Amino acid sequence: MSTVDKAISLLDLFSIDTPELGLSEIARRAGYDKATTRRLLLSLSRHGFVEQDAETRHYRLGAGLTRLARIREARLPLLQTALPFLRDLAIATSETVHLSEAGNASLLTVLVEHPARANRVNVNVGEYLPLHSTASGLAYLAHARPDAVKAALGNPLTAFTSHTVTEPGAILAEVEATRARGYSIMDQGFEDGVFSVAAAILGSGGYAIGTLAIAAPVVRTTKALAAERGQAVAAAARQISERLSGEGFGALRKRASA
Amino acid sequence: MSTVDKAISLLDLFSIDTPELGLSEIARRAGYDKATTRRLLLSLSRHGFVEQDAETRHYRLGAGLTRLARIREARLPLLQTALPFLRDLAIATSETVHLSEAGNASLLTVLVEHPARANRVNVNVGEYLPLHSTASGLAYLAHARPDAVKAALGNPLTAFTSHTVTEPGAILAEVEATRARGYSIMDQGFEDGVFSVAAAILGSGGYAIGTLAIAAPVVRTTKALAAERGQAVAAAARQISERLSGEGFGALRKRASA
DNA sequence: GTTGTCGGTTCATTATTTGAACCATTATTT
DNA sequence: AAATAATGGTTCAAATAATGAACCGACAAC
Known part of the structure; x- marks a missing residue:
């Protein structure tokens, strides 16, 4: 060393x-x-x-x-652009909302807004998120470069809970579903009792530069609530993407598929 | 090395x-x-x-x-607490507003909101500010520990412009005036053509942990405008201080004088 | 086609790093 | 109150890591 x-x-x-x-x-x-x-x-x-x-x-x-870090962030002000959206989502849903920044095939949590409730999902800034077993990870993979997806699923994957999917084929299917739906769903794949939805924030190149997620206790989640939160987080991620790049979300999505 | x-x-x-x-x-x-x-x-x-x-x-x-940096910031979320206030001030004044974080006898600019105007003061994040010749610096010194003030004024000071005050006694007088007024004033002491006001953000210990400043071209500044901006930045700094520490500003100020 | 610059590699030589033993001060235990 | 333990800090002979000139293939510039 x-x-x-x-x-x-x-x-x-x-x-x-x-x-x-x-x-x-x-x-x-x-x-x-x-x-x-x-x-x-x-x-x-x-x-x-x-x-x-x-x-x-x-x-x-x-x-x-x-x-x-501020010099690094100055090129692309993800944090300060996303903050108001995070706050609004946290108020609207009364659940934990967190922002993660994409690096080289990695996701780092940079901003968290916790609701003022005793039973809530605690997320810490400064932690890397696994890509295969978190809602943020799936949202990222849905809009990542193919080599990043390969890198993420190329090694044996960790089963954090009994719900964790570790078979690459099944994960890719979930990634496809995420892309079609516009947001990802993770039901206790990373931590028991936690249900999350997330959406990718796209950069000018059309690939994910970050993700926005809502994490809630499973006991406070129904199918309808999951869809509602999913749509809300997708809408916020879309607005953040458009604000950052100055382009329409549809145009961004098309660019990465070319 | x-x-x-x-x-x-x-x-x-x-x-x-x-x-x-x-x-x-x-x-x-x-x-x-x-x-x-x-x-x-x-x-x-x-x-x-x-x-x-x-x-x-x-x-x-x-x-x-x-x-x-996010781990460091998590202990005291100055950046995300101040951001909404920065934005509001930038909109209200149509001038550059910037936030600086206090370190060991140093000030680092961490957030800037530029107005959408051609003639504006450009400030870069990630730069350290001199304490003796900027509004932020004076605001910091007005609420700094005595040893930090000593350290800041103990060595020969740089004259950045012909307006820069470099005599420690005169600077201390200005620091006293800042404390009394609740905000500092810097008229081209760091850069020709730039007029700034700033106020300290206080931590639980009663000392400055950051500063908030408004920087404008001198040509767009009158005595009345300076006072107006000064009061606005002082009010915002006070609210940020209270939000961060959960205590009244007056109580914070008293603590550092003890 | 030629020349220059790029990112990258090797290993004999050179420079830096190491850590056991020591210190004064402060905190903890008896 | 006294003894012991732990703190932050320092030194320098021995050990280890770092260095950079010369080289490479690929690509860019002329």
Whole structure:
């Protein structure tokens, strides 16, 4: 493992549940000597990737990461374009709505709006979503480049619950159904008790650049509600797509099929 | 320069104007050998810090940065809380409104809303703002910890224009006036022809965690307009502060003075 | 057709990184 | 109150990783 790999792996120790860590704890969790860990942290700190609290001496993720992320986002402002739609959907459905951004054959949750209810689906930002077993994943695959679909289904797939479909043929059939319907449906394929619908947000090239999803407890979901939420999320995804690219959704869809 | 420093410095080559770069160009700009550069890029790529386009072979900033930035932001959702206020202010004033996030004695612009006008102030996300010569900087200093103020004014300060105040005593007087008024005023201290007002967004500790600013061409600014914008930005900053911390603004202000 | 530049690779040489042992301070346990 | 444990931090001989000149095939420019 290279020194650069070691340094960056330290950043992965921070999470929503663990926003701050001390030097000794970071070293322990990383499995590196304290001296090594400190040197790596100093390098990261020089570039703003971590910040050390002046009082507690604890480390946390730094503004340098935000800076680069904002530069990355500036090219295509998915987050700020989608935010109002997310909020409206969360209010209208009283369920969890989340936005994911597509990378190279991956989906990263970047925005979540939780409803003010005790029984709700909790989704964390900053987590990658599996493509085969989430509504977002299926929505993405329905509008992905063929090589991305191949890459996603090319390796043995994980069964997260007893409902997870792991046979590529069956997943592709579901992807086709998603494309026809305009939104995907996932019934407890990733987590027991969770029912989700999602739709793809298309970029100028006609391929998915993100997804919008509504996740609800199964106990609060009927066939009619599922269809209603599906249509709502598809409509919102369409509007976000049109807002981002300045083109009609139909034209975008046609482009990827060419 | 350590290997980690070298690797991360490659990321700084990307900007809004230069979102993608090829291997040879990155090596040239960084001043490293192509073999070295490629090895460093591969390490960054393994963690999602850069992505290589499958067709053009060019590199760009990756989702791994967004992931960590979203985790960092999840603790305190400044961006998504402020966005609606930014938009409303941009519409109401027809001027550029921008949000900056406070780090360790630094301010990073994370959100910008430009008006649909030809003559407008252009602000880029992902750029650090000087504290002594911008409205945002003064607003921040007015509500910063004393050691951060000391650090900011402790070294010789840059005169960006002939209007820039660089004498610490005079800056501190302006900081005091900002605190009293509830918003700062900067008349071409950072860039000729630009007039800005800003207000601090306070965190639970009572100190500034960000700033909200309105930047306009001087030719479109009167004393009355300045006061009007100042009050508007102060009101918005106050609402964002209250929304984030769940406390009254007056209580927040009192806490930092204790 | 020729020349230049691209992204990419190799391995002897060079430079950087490592971590055990140590420190002062603070926190925890007895 | 005293003893022990854990913290963040430092050093430098030994160990390991990184380096880059020279090379490659493919593609672009002239």
